[in-house]
Each structure stands twice: as structure tokens, then as C-alpha cells.
Amino acid sequence: MKKKIVVLTGAGMSVESGLRTFRDADGLWEEYPVAQVATHEGWEADPTLVTNFYNMLRKKCWGVKPNEGHRLVAALEEKYDVTVVTQNVDNLHEMAGSTKVIHLHGELMKVCSSRDVDDPRYQQTLTPDNCEIEPGTKAGDGSLLRPFIVFFGEAVPNITIAAEEAMSADIFIVIGTSLNVYPAAGLLHYVRPNVPVYLIDPNPVSAGSNVKQILKGASAGMQELSELLMK
DSSP states (O other): OOOEEEEEEOHHHHGGGTOOOSOOTTSEETTEEHHHHSBHHHHHHOHHHHHHHHHHHHHHHHTOOOOHHHHHHHHGGGTSEEEEEESOOSOHHHHHTOSOEEESSEEEEEEEESSOTTOGGGOEEOBTTBOOOOTTOBOTTSSBEEEEEOOBTSOOTTHHHHHHHHHTOSEEEEESOOSOSTTGGGGGGGSOTTOOEEEEOSSOOOOOTTEEEEOSOHHHHHHHHHHHHTO
16 A cells, blocks of 8 residues: 655745745735735625636636646655645646645636535636636526635635545645645644654745755755655
């Protein structure tokens, strides 16, 4: 039986691909105030603005490619049972070949009912040729179609599944996150004692003495770690 690796990734995973997939330090996301485009209040105030914002993000995302870090994470599946838990809303892990990906904060390439976000009957997956939603378009239940994104202040439905994965990990890897965004940052507490934990980030992160830090970006850091894990 293959050993199980769980990989937790944040915005630093996708930055080398040219995406800023989460809140910047200045409170902006792609130059828009986060409160305007990533909260329920922002959606209620101006659903047209929010719809067009995510249309823009999708077009940008389809124009980029996975970086070497994404590809090296996917390549771990040759030797390990790998689950990726990502805070990112892009689909770069899937594009790189990862087969088990848990999205904590939603998926940019999907839209859903604004009345019941998690009802699968009204979720739609968009394609490169059809990645824009006309403002005012309705879901099957009659409500406006909204981005399948976990807005700030909303519950994170997949956190329980992610915690179960963390508890079963034989190796736990963190890439490109400062571990300041909860509840994702709390996943580290579910990792069993004595399980090796590796953290890849160009900046030092306060994560405990048992965490082995690799002070590099996602691609260079994964290259170093892969050489160790794929021996």
C-alpha cells in the first residue's frame, strides 16, 4: 500500500503561474476591494459587478499554465497516494495532473445557485469556450447564478473532509501559505504526532519546531523535496 501524502497549498503555489488567487496584504484582489467582490454583502449590493469580476478571473486563469511546482506535486502520485487540499480557487492542480483535489474556498470554474450554493443540481462547470456568465442569468431554482466561491464570512464546507485527510497523512506538505488563514491553517493540528511535515515558502513561517522549512518558492522547493521523497 502506498504511503499517503497530503499537500496543503495557498496563493504562493500559483503565483509563479501569474495568478494572485487570494487576498493581497493591501486588502485588494486583482485591484478590487475584497469586501466588494468576495463577500455576501458585496454580492447582494452589486451582483453584476461580482459576476463580471469572476468572468474576468476565469478568462485570466484559462490563459495561464501550471508551473513546475504544480507538476511536481502531481508527479508524487507515481509513488504515493496524494491528496491536495488547496485554498486556491484556480484549477491549476487539476490541469497539472493531480487526481484528488479538495478545494476549500470554492472553484473559479463553477457557478451555482445563490439561494443554495451547495446544491449540486444547480452547479455548472464552465469551459474555456464558455467561461462567462451574463449578469442576471438564473440557476435552475430561479435564483441568480453566482460564483461557486466561499465568500469571506461563509462556512467552509470541505474543511471537515480536509481534516480527515490530514489525520490520515503519513507525510504532510504545506506550500505557499503563511498559515494565517483559518480554518485552513488549523489543518496542521490534525496531523498525527511524528508525521513528517514540510513547509515550502520563500519566507520563514511560524509553524512549530517539528516543521521542516524549505525557504524557496513553490517550484524550487518542490524540486528539492521531490528529490528526497522520490528516492
